[in-house]
Amino acid sequence: MRAMTLTQYRIDRGGVDRLLFLMHGYTAEQHHLASYVPLVDPDERFTAIAPRGPMTMPDGDGAGWWHIDLETFEQDLSQFTPSLDTLEAFIASEAEAAGVPLERCIIGGFSQGGYLALALVSKPDAPAYAGVWAICAGLPPASEGTFDLSNGGGRPALFQWGTKDAFIGPDQPLEVIAALEAGGWDLRHHAYEMAHSQTIEMMIDAREWLAGVL
16 A cells, blocks of 8 residues: 655554554644643553644744634635545555554544544545544534434544634534534533643543543
């Protein structure tokens, strides 16, 4: 399989047979969620792989998966599907290189990365990834393809969001929860008094969830 060229940050755990993929949000980069790995995986059960989005910010400091106007929140989704396809191939390539089945890979992400994580597990031909972790995200945009979360089959899912998040608003989290519950996922969901961000409390909850996966 052809290796993808996404820049990545890795936290390698020797001899483990589980992978945790973490996709960052707009204007962040590959170190963003990876910095929380020692907190969410203190027992070092996973090798964590955090790819960098293919779009570089104009100032060169940060990246993204598709363009967002940060003043109006208007999104140019023309890069959504190319980024999704690139990520899917990247994950498959990394898992193959590590000798880890996709069924032992957790797919996670914040903001844009969370949308992509939910899209990856809900594509019609998606592998049976071990679970999904989405933070401050909504359902994949219907304009970009067919996404169906009805394939849960009891697999674990964690969804976390902020009650003051102006970017995703109050409705998108409810849609994510409803789709994951209806789709048969073993869902845990938590709301936090915060905006479009992360908290230590959130990561402690994620640590508890991740400890029970695989």
